[in-house]
Amino acid sequence: MTLVTITQAEFDTLSDERLGWVCVESTLLSIRGKDAAAKSEAITSLNRSQQALCMFRVFYDHAKDSAQEFYSWVSYLLQAPGYWTGVTGALRYFGDENLLKLLEDTKQVIEINGHNAHAGGIGAFKELERQELLHTMNELYERFQVIVSGSLKRISSFIRSNPQDFVILAK
Template sequence: MLVTLSKIKFNSLSDADLCWACIEPSILAYKQSKGIDFTESHYRNLSKGQQALFMYTVYFKHALRSKEEFYWWTVHLLMFRKAWTELKKALQFFNDQAMIHHLEQFISHIQSWDIDGENPSLSLLKKDLVLQSMVVSSFNAAQKLSQQTTSSISNYIRHHVTEFIQLKNEID
């Protein structure tokens, strides 16, 4: 699903805004489908770059809202192994080894806590100061790394425009 942007608009967008403009229609399609048959009806029709951007956006738009969201969403990656596999493929697509390494370390720490992936209790996070400290540290690092990731993705989009955008000459 290509988005249509004028050349002026395309050139004026920040890295984050460009990424969002390229994936927003797919996010809206997912929300409209409520996830039902989304993979078959939409996701598989996206280019590899669009799929990678979708997976990145879905995880990071939620996970980077707060340390609690980061913890909860990452624990759920463990529950839905296919989701972690897809997110990792997305990060590999954009050659983001730093974020992959960071998330793998965080997941390893979470697994050492023996947290139940089906019920990642936020009360445990609130009670356990060591776990809380580890989550805060990882969350802060992920926020910083995500800025680099967003920049890399935007750079990829700018060099592979036709995979994401149909440019028009007139002004929006």
């Protein structure tokens, strides 16, 4: 278990998004570009709260910038062993029913319309050349943008209520 040392003042004043990142930054940076076994080993060495936060950030950090990245990343989660259950489990852990529902809705759209989405990356981006799919994904991404601010707030409230799971507060 890796706890991050920060000052009480920093802990109290970090934005919702930044607080979540600070708590798992070292873990996520250490596994970037590593194979699945190394990633799995790093995540399983964390406590349950840290695991949930890491899985949320794995999804959020990759999906937040555009409808195309949102679509591509959800497509990737669906075909990568353990990732879909890891992310949805994290959302359940934090009680984030709104984002969980959005992911389930997105999964349905991908399963119905995303013929090559399972290829991930370029294959998923290519699917978005179909206007009806692009329109639907833009709507889902707009919902994501509205919902995720509540997700970040919910998670930061969890962190602030359970600091012992994430940080060591320095004086």
